[in-house]
Amino acid sequence: MEPNHPQQQPTVFVLFGAGGDLSWRLILPALFNLYLDKYLPEQWLLIGVDRQDYDQHSLAQHYREGIQQYSRRGIPDDKTWQSFSQALRYQQADITDPTSYTQLAKALVEQDKTWHGKAERVFYLATPPFLFADIAKGLGEANLAKARQRARIVVEKPLGHDLESFRGINQALNHYFQESQIYRIDHFLGKETVQNILALRFANPIFEPIWNRRYIDHIAITVAETLGVEHRANYYEGAGALRDMVQNHLLQLLCLVAMEPPVVFDAHDLRDRRMDVMHAIRPISAEEVQRYAARGQYGAGWMNGTQVPAYREEKGVAPDSNTETYCALEFHVDNWRWQGVPFYLRTGKRLPVEASEISIRFQDIPHQAFPTSAGLNAQPAQLVIRLQPEEGIVLKFMAKQPGPHLVLRPVEMRFSYQEAFQATSPTAYETLLWDIMKGDATLFTRADQVEAAWRLLMPILEVWEANPATDFPNYRAGTWGPEAAEVLIAHSGRSWLAPTLPEPKGGAPGKSTHHPRSA
Template sequence: MKKPDNHILVIFGASGDLTHRKLVPALADLHKQDLLPEKFAVLGLGRTPLTNEQFREKMSTGIQEFSSKKGDVPNGFLKRLYYYSFNTKEGAEYKGFKDYLLALDKEIGSGGNFIFYLATPPSMYPLIPRFLSEQGLSRDDKGFRRLIVEKPFGHDLASARQLNRELLNYFKEEQIYRIDHYLGKETVQNLLVTRFSNGIYEPLWNRNYIHHVEVTSTEDIGVGNRGGYYEESGALRDMVQNHLLLLTSLVAMEPPALINAESIRNEIVKVLQSLRPIPKEEVPRYVIRGQYIESEVKGQHVKGYRQEKGVDPKSRVETFVAMKFYIDNWRWAGVPFYIRTGKMLPTRVTEIVIHFQPTPHHLFADDPAIIRQQNQLVIRIQPDEGLLLKFGMKVPGAGFRVQDVNMDFHYSDLSDTYLPSAYERLLLDCMLGDPTLYSRGDAVEAAWNFIDPILQAWKEEPCIKVHGYPAGTWGPEEADELIEGDMTWRYPCKNLSDGNYCEL
């Protein structure tokens, strides 16, 4: 694999949890695979006063605990870590930071190439790029300069547009990498290969052969110590606006002209711009929100959301969202898409389910259940990553009784295959200058444009219900009513091939 050009990765907020748990362990894994450039350094920034040695020691514990490639912490990698302490909120202090950065660049010979990673609270997103620009550190005429921005990209449509405008005042769009770690997962990227390299799928991937599409991402834990953050976010902002709409876009996009960043991202934007708006008065019909309440799970008492630390005892913030919507274009006209996400559900799982149309003539419908039988393609993102195809087979014996059987593939079946972590893949892509798996500004705004009326309806219409659901269940019963007829959601298990409800 091609190695990136020499550069320095500058991490703002380097004393925080993201750097310790995700970023530096991912970089250490890249080092172990010899994928980092020869002349490379990580410069951590923060207000916490640390020496280089103290920073290296702290990051060493993170590598030992969270690195995907287990083993000794490579001393050669730790020597590439540096730390500089200053107040990142004060523009006047950036001159000292610039002098330190340029001196480090000269010392290691990184050629004036810098990546700036904002592992900071969102309130810093407009400030840091401005201060970098004031010091001339956004100019890419003497080396590349790139800016990685973590989600959330705004709080609503207006704030997302404002953030994009502010970022573009100081960096060009091609310099900005808006990171969504879901797109770094191997199985998400495999969506493109599954669709566009297999002649058995792509001809069927349209309204003529697909009945509906289901996207599920659930967790079996509550908000924990993030109650304060979740009160400002909720499941719709935290999961649907970014992760799940992006997964939907990869399912629904047209074949790109080329496998390159611009072509793929153009097709993603087209899908997001084709989402049929849900009018505010129609929100209760198409969107169900819920909040977990106290319950007993496997013999243990579990707190409800309103009992969690930092949560308003009268909170109406949703911890569960189920949604039905349509994509108004030639390929998907009339095909319903269903999204579901929530906390304190039976298992942690993310998957996409393609429900194919039933056969037009039911030859073997001795059992009324066969009439409802449909082929399914399950694309499992996590855990037990893989693909599952469900189809009908004859039960041995007299007659023509039919039952569902599975044909499955698991990534774990590939011997000696290493699945890189999402941050590992995305960091390397940014180093190589490949923004394919990063969100573009117009895609972010298109997603918010779809979500905004729902948020406004919830804010302006207090009569719209927040349904309680016992912790450890699959959410409010009302979510089942979104899907027409006798069909229901697929209730996945931890293991891809297991039957429904195995966790309950």
């Protein structure tokens, strides 16, 4: 977010799927927080579009309940809420009916007249992806896409189920909207720490010179979840960990870590640099899938003293489901900077801790001058960028333990965003919605990058679908995944870097979690 609030143009935010869970839990709480921080334009209006039986008052009350539960700012007082809710409107509509879009167009024209000027128009599709084409067509045929500089369309993941379905969705969007008008939202890119990857690398001269194959041994990106499938079985059964997390979130993180320095800090150049990484990632052929990709599905186990069921026992899941709830992959980026440096990606449900982080493991020292008894190899030098739950950066290195004997032990230097800035970070959706309204596409994915990600993963998806797993479930809930993931990384003589726990209250140094099979 920017330190000052530049004057914004009048904006109408049209929210399709206004009565849905995404709007209730994430979008409206984010908009309300932007309103409290005075980031929304003075002339601002939200038009909710849905087929549910709401009116303006009942929709506002529904949103207030969601904000009370999910806003980082707590329960809104009556005066503030009344002021905010005055900008909420509702249009009950069937989004497959063309007349719904002509009515919307009339409402937008009338609003421009009221404001005595042409407003920016954001069309946010908080709907299932199979409706994207219908909505794009409706907006296009109602001439709501023609104002190329003022009209923007926002789409949520999943952007297709495979390469072919993504191309279908993209073709439908591009038929009416130009690429510059399409904002493909990935909430991981809105996280403060993700954006600070660029600041860490390119605003500090001490990091970029060693950010290459000469000094880095490997990079591990982990997104671990303690939750199971919860209420998402209908979606997750058709997706799995590879589609749900790797195709978008983890590959985006890989691109940010591996990209070359931009010439200028703008959307066009930054997206080009990320696309360069996608071009350089070595494809995994069908014959190599078993070597470079591992999958798992959680069985019954214990989480925080509570017994939890296996994935196949969850409500809405097929008893013989082949859906993976865990996956691990090894990628190589074939360019001068990263040749020979493996990138390990893993994500899974029902893992021991909730952690999203990027671990950069540096090379071992070239010459062992210390005696073996000093314990130099207790822990390699490592830089950890923590994305959640505690946003920050941890540098792990060796230091001499106080005392008469030469004993080395691993220590940590920690940077916490909350402690350093004494402020709660805006949510990812706040950052991204703000960028959408001011027309900044830096943190959004371009069509060619999404297509490249699907191309990269299609051999893995095809092999896994053609060869159902015979060992599912193959890891217990509360453990770090299947043995196949350990075999994958052990091929190169490495082991998974254990996620870093938040620093305990009271200032005592934090410790890494112990990996059950880590070297």
